[in-house]
Amino acid sequence: MEKMIAGKTIAVNEEGYLTDFNQWDRNVAEEIAKENEVEMSDKHWKVIEYLQKEHQNQVPLSIRKIGKSNVVDIKEFYELFPNGPLKISTKIAGIPKPASCL
Amino acid sequence: MNRIVILGAGTAGTMMANHLSHELAKGDWEINIIDEKHDHYYQPGYLFLPFDIYKPQDIVKQIEEFIPKGVKLIKGIIEKIEPEKNEVLMANGTAISYKILIVATGAKIAPEEVSGMKGSEWQKSVFDFYTFDGALALRDKLRDWEGGNLVVHITEMPIKCPVAPLEFAFLADSFFHNKKMREKVEITFVTPLSGAFTKPKATEALDHLMVDKNIHLVSDFAIEQVDNENKKIIDYGGKEVPFDLLVTVPTNKGDELMERSGLGDDLNYVPTNKGSLQSLAHENIFVIGDASNIPASKAGSVAHFEAEILTENIKRFINNEPLKEEFDGHANCFIETGHGKALLIDFNYSHEPVEGTFPFPGVGPLRLLKESRMNHMGKLAFRWIYWNMLLKGTHIPFVSATMQEAGKEFENA
Structure with missing residues (x-):
């Protein structure tokens, strides 16, 4: 699937997650954030960078792990990305939705 | 003599004791299995106990009953695994050395x-x-x-x-x-x-x-x-x-023993190769069942399928042959839906549960992802299979360790 995001044609899956991280940039992230009613701040970007780095190192992401990351605690994570912070933050970060689960 | 030590005499550990006692030459290998408990619980029964469907005595038996002759059952608390020394240290101070260690300490x-x-x-x-x-x-x-x-x-x-x-x-x-x-x-x-x-x-x-x-x-x-x-x-x-x-x-969480031994992740699960079941940190430590961190369901059926592949890999490891990375995350679960019916799902790492028939393609008698009475009978019959076949490592007829794709309605199979 393709979607116009911030004036660019971006490849996404049926849930709206980017399928090619090379197409990600800050403008794309800003627009996905807006769609999810998130206003990006420095703190938000710190979390996004952390998620991207962990994903690059193939570390499976979970709320528990992010709470121990020293970037945010779980409470702050929820304040930054209300209603399903892991789902929303990974979408903004341009990385796959974590399969937290089984 | 060489020694294999299995930690934990639950579903996974007991199955491994049975498999290995059949497969390994008696004179060459001594098998030890260690557990601190006296009883073996049929854990799927915990679901039925609260509703008075099963009685407590239906789901408890002694661990000893399921450990084969020739395998030494050691009852005691494990203090620590010392991978550098290839030793298991017991709380009473004794040390048990091993050539191969199988971790089957479960989750709780x-x-x-x-x-x-x-x-x-x-x-x-x-x-x-x-x-x-x-x-x-x-x-x-x-x-x-x-x-x-x-x-x-x-x-x-x-x-x-x-x-x-x-x-x-x-x-x-x-x-x-x-x-x-x-x-x-x-x-x-x-x-x-x-x-x-x-x-x-x-x-x-x-x-x-x-x-x-x-x-x-x-x-x-x-x-x-x-x-x-x-x-x-x-x-x-x-x-x-x-x-x-x-x-x-x-x-x-996995057992605190992993934390004490420095072998676990943040939930005390042991990082494990998801295809071969060898631990990532030590080549002579293998992990089966709920104790590992592999991305498969934590379920008895998974441990059962893993046991067949792990047994093969232990034999390969002993013979210095390359391990098979064959485990595909196969799980097979009955889902009780109440009113005398159940669903059945069959899935692995790459294929999610879909509709179809099981175990015979096109025939059944069990239906995948559809409610039926037959599936419910299957779930109840499973308790007998568990005590009499599964723990003893008997192959369940027609059900293979890796998932079968025939008879299933995959969208892009």
Whole structure:
């Protein structure tokens, strides 16, 4: 699937997650954030960078792990990305939705 | 003589003891299995105990009954694994050396991970059913509970038998119907996931069943605390769910032994190669069942399929041959849906559960992802299979360790 995001044609899956991280940039992230009613701040970007780095190192992401990351605690994570912070933050970060689960 | 040591005489460890005692030459290898407990519990039975469907004696037998002759059962508490010395240190001070170590120490609940969970209402209005004691206490509570808000809750993934909480909600619906008091009970299912289950296809089918059975769903709920005073659970986002009776599945963790030995991740699961079941840190340590961190379901059926592949890999390791990376995450689970029916799902790492027939393509008799009485009979028959075939490592006819793709309706198979 393709979607116009911030004036660019971006490849996404049926849930709206980017399928090619090379197409990600800050403008794309800003627009996905807006769609999810998130206003990006420095703190938000710190979390996004952390998620991207962990994903690059193939570390499976979970709320528990992010709470121990020293970037945010779980409470702050929820304040930054209300209603399903892991789902929303990974979408903004341009990385796959974590399969937290089984 | 060379020694293989198995840690844990639960489902996975017992199966490995049986497999290896058949496969390895007696004169060459001594097999030890260590556990601190006396009894072996049929854990799938914990689901039925609260509803008086099974009696306690149906699901408990002695560990000894299932350990084959020629395998030495050591009862005692393990203090530490010392991988550099290839030794297991016991709490009583003795050291047991090994050539090969198999970790089968399982997973268990850790209610202390959530603030207030093991508080003043624990086993009064807050219960678990993932332990024998918890399931029994809940049975006593349900026998004369007069109704109200029943909240069935999952704390965080991964958990053992990920469908069990949903089955509990379905069986509760059935139970209160039979007691002619269903209208006095509101059932709410609260989960950290976005839907009823972890796999999209099955979630669709299960979400539908929940609507049919008038079970409310609260999704994306990451619990922060149990408020004992006001009887509600509160999530990090501030969402609140009130309860009169909370049946929760607490955080599941691997054994503390892994933490003491420096072998576990942040939930005490052992990092393991998901295809070969060899631990990532030490080539002569293997991991089976719930104790590993592989992305497969934590379930007896998974341990059963793993055991066939691990046995082959242990033989290869002994002969200095390359290991097979063959385990595909195969799981096969009955899902009780109440009113004498059940679903069956069959899936692996790459294929989610779909509709079809099992185990014979096109024939069945079991139907995948569809409710039927035959599936329910299958689930009840499974207890016999467990005690008489599964633990003994007998191959279950027609069911292969890796998943079969014939007879299933894959969209892009």
